[in-house]
Amino acid sequence: MPKRVDHAERRTEIAEALVRAAGRLGLHAVGMRDVAAEAGVSLRLVQYYFESKEKLLLFGLRHLAERFAQRVAARVRAAGADPGARAVIEALLAAALPVDAESRTFHHLYTSYAVLAVTDEALAAQPFIKDPDSAEDTVAGLLRQAAEQGRLRPGVDPRAAAAGLLAMSAGLGTGVLVGQRSAESATGVLAHHLDLIFLPSGADAV
Amino acid sequence: MPKRVDHAERRTEIAEALVRAAGRLGLHAVGMRDVAAEAGVSLRLVQYYFESKEKLLLFGLRHLAERFAQRVAARVRAAGADPGARAVIEALLAAALPVDAESRTFHHLYTSYAVLAVTDEALAAQPFIKDPDSAEDTVAGLLRQAAEQGRLRPGVDPRAAAAGLLAMSAGLGTGVLVGQRSAESATGVLAHHLDLIFLPSGADAV
């Protein structure tokens, strides 16, 4: 037998080529041949490791979601040890904004997948729909924790506030993506809304 | 010469056929032949009234934006005469949520166009990018007016709050579109955030 290649690793390489090519051309325009060229392999190999384009797309989506989850987790961790709920939430929301090339690509492709999911039921059944829910759980948990410590403005519902913040972050991200808004403006808007949700800590009340 | 058809009217009919077909198949999957079939005309006619697919897409986008602006304006008008800034804003944001077939299609296609605009500079240069800005101006103006009447929570910046609300509405809309969230939940989240921005009016404080 030949080299006995690690299939999982090769599939990951090809999936990352897909992500790069799709980030450049748009997901709608990327073909099997583009992915092959980007990965530096033959068209046949892409077919070999993924039997069909649909399988490739699905795997690419899962890979993208995983990488992004790791990114967010790393950013949250980098926010320091127990830095308070607000800082964690701010880091989490900021990590989702398309401020650099990686998060731009992520936002771009994730939105592309979401649009495709409207008309493609195989995509709609994919768990990437649920990922934002888990993010919402995380944020809601942090808000609840802050509420118990009396750091939240009275009347704020953690669940609704979490959903609103994440939706806002997603919407602002799209605005940044299409060049309608700067990244700084987006983070500013988020910070302003966090000010509405959290009580001013210590002396820096507005 | 033949019938002397009204070109503008015919182009509008074809553009609406495009919108219907794209709403059903997804913008990425709709072709000239689909549009022709949907409009009940021959492929040649679509080419005749729009020289290229790109022109058709651009015109379709403008048509979509116009129809949507009219829809929002009608909803705001239907909110009653001088119903207060909050009611107007709530009507405006609610009109943008994909609650019925028309607004679902709008949200779906508008997001599709936004995704395409990331990689297509002809689309990126299109004024539909600016329309949200004018909506933001409107909301910011209403918030400023409410602030002058002392109806806003102190410390709320009208501009940032308007941007945040519109982004939240867009993000929630996407959530509703992909079936991740119900329309009722989305309006509830919006209402909750309006509660954070506006002071409780009269006796119904929380």
Add this chain to the structure above:
DNA sequence: ATCTTTGTGATACGACCGTACCATGATGGT
């Protein structure tokens, strides 16, 4: 009445796309 322009249809063309098929090194098991 003829001519010229406008609207409409049918069809052909070239390109590309996803997939399938065929061939063939390479290599580990026996």
Add this chain to the structure above:
DNA sequence: ACCATCATGGTACGGTCGTATCACAAAGAT
């Protein structure tokens, strides 16, 4: 040493897509 099998390349096929071409009917202009 041989062979079954994995990995890989090349290439062809059927379909579809946007666009171009050819044809022609209808009707105002002269």
